[in-house]
Amino acid sequence: MAKTALVVDDSTTMRQMVSFTLTNAGFTVVEAEHGKDAVSKVAGGAKMDIVVTDLNMPEMDGIALIKELRKMANFKFTPILMLTTESAMEKKQAGKEAGATGWIVKPFNPELLLKTIAKVLPA
């Protein structure tokens, strides 16, 4: 079965790039524009193999989303990667405390993205 990924970013370009890369790598991708959107898309109990989320977003930001997901039974142990910029070190710490599995520092290329996902994705 194809692996599923939830990609959350308010920037359409970023979202498209991430989901393009994942789709090409064989993932079935669900896109969301911000935290609230993401939560509403998985509130029905859908399971995802991986979540890739931006941090700075309207409505509900990435940190709040991670906290929210970790409360849900279907996302308790799901790997969650956050997209950060290098300058946001304190964000990285906050993300870890919220339950993020790992991070990818922007700018990144498709290889790094897939490599990082492979690092945390259970076989």
Add this chain to the structure above:
Amino acid sequence: MSNDFAQFQDAFFEEAAEHLAVVEEGLLQLEQHPNDWDLLNKIFRSAHSIKGTAGMFGFSAVAQFTHKMETLLDLLRNGQKAGSPAVTDLLLKSTDCLKTLIESAKTGSGIDEETVQRLTADLAGASTSAAQPAAARGLGGSAGAAQPGCEDRTYAITWTPPDWLFQRGLDPLQIMKELNDLGSLAKVTLNTSRLPDLSDLDPERCYLSWEIQLATGKDHKVIESVFEFVREDSVLKIEEGEALSVKREALESGNEIRFTNDERRAESGEPKPLGEILVETGVVSRETVDHALAQQKRVGQILVEQKAVTPEQLEQALQKQRQQETAVQARKSDATSIRVDTDKIDKLINLVGELVITQSMLSDLGSRFEIQQLPVLLERMAQLERNTREIQERVMGIRMLPIGTAFNRFPRLVRDLSAKAGKKIQLVLSGEETELDKTVIESINDPLTHLVRNSADHGLELPEERLDNNKPEVGTIRLNACHEGGSICITVEDDGRGLNREKIIAKAVKQGLIAEHEKLSDDQIWALIFKPGFSTAEKVTDISGRGVGMDVVKRNIESLGGTISIKTATGQGTTFTLKLPLTLAIIEGMTVRVGKETYIVPLLSILESIQPKLGSVKTVAGRGELINVRGSYLPVIRLYEVFALQPEHTEPTKGILLILETEGERVAIMVDEILGQQQVVIKSMEQNFRKVEGIAGATILGNGTVGLILDVRGLLEIAQREEAVAV
């Protein structure tokens, strides 16, 4: 940068433009509401988005500059720095600068390095906190990954992960696997000493630790990077065992190991150049090949030597080549895309579904049709018509954008204008949600800007003057858009001094546009300001009044098939009303017949149609045929002559003359008959055939034949040329 992402560049530029608009608009609003936390967050997010995404495409100048802006914005939103007009000003200027940087990333256009430097310094200065490292940096995975391998180093790793390991979605098994991928796991010892009694055990916590022996060629950093996400929270020790590798010693002694060109080429599967192969097979030496290569000349040089071309000709040709290259580049950046709401597409798909159902019902009916089923057939046909019309509307709707995208730039413009002219101006926007065609929106930007500048500069008075006239100190400019039937109506309204009748007349007389004591109605006088070269501003400011302007505005609006009108009252203000078609793809047309051919005349250009009296069409030496219509002589074009047709009538008195107007010039064209009025969908001639003089485009008529749409401007030019020939 990986090429995989390059295809998203256009999307980035589009998105960046949207973010820039958000930043600019937000900054302007911020002046009114300096403590709006949400607003600051929104601005920050947009800047942050630009920075993050620009970096993805390697636009480091954009990323670095945005980073500076972001730093300042961050201080503002955290309350570490108070907002002030100076700060807003700086940020607005930076937004402008960022625009040029993005533009430069897009088209390769030049940037004003000095401004960038200055603003960068200003931004850094305004951000009182210590400068943070720039955001953009080189790409790349873990630092050591690319190093060539030496096979057999052993590491002793002890790892005690934090007990909340699982709660962050981390899995020790993943880490073991990754380590195993680096080399071979010689020995893994599990330490269970921290395991509590079963009754105390929380299955979601991690009580284990490991001692691992790894044999690998990778260096310390690579191994550490395996633990990247847990390193800071774990107790981790990585110790290197004995160094056994010869290659490693070689490395340390400074002998570089790197790929040669050959290896790289072999890896990418490229064929080798001829010279390379000859050298390899020992036929010739490398020196011989190099020498031969050095003698190779470029084709231009050879041609010059053979005296086939002169160096000047060559230079010209090269220049042409460069021009073509630039043209190709320009065309590339001209390609636009449009973002469509998925809702719109979903509805369209629904409609197409309905169309398919209707079609299958019709073909079912057709296969066993009996005459008594005629009512059913008619009903189905009506359904088909409904489906088709709805789909047409929806598809046109895809190109429709809210006009707000064109309005959004005006708050900034008015702010700058009021500062420059020393006036107090308030801008009121309404009807921003009114939708119209993307092309139309893009083309009305300039005319609208001109009208707003005009209102700010000529229309509104200085604060003192306003107070003297019992008006509020702050002048108002209103921009409104609304739908009116099949067209859109945009008004630019100011509550300024209004047009000055006397001044306009005086100026027009001075310019010889009208005679000194000519009797003119108000409307005729207002229309004078659209004449080329007309400007009543006493002093020429850098805002407007350069003498080019209103005539260009009028021409632009008319070229879109629209009209512009003026309403004004002295002391109370002026209103410019633009009426534009909703879309350029469908026009309202009058179908006319010449012989057996049907032509379409754009309805907007028709003033009237007349059947001339005997003898009213006269041939004037040197000016061709003219007709006197209420005192003015218009050139007459016999359409059948222009298109070489066999007409029904050759006598103007038997046919019909359509009086057409374009850009203020009038012409009469002679046709056999007027058939009626209908909406036509324009198909481009250039794209499907080639440009034909006098024809603006083509359309499919109700009976399935092609009807040609007349180009009034083109016809007028034909008429003028014939006059010239007649001379």
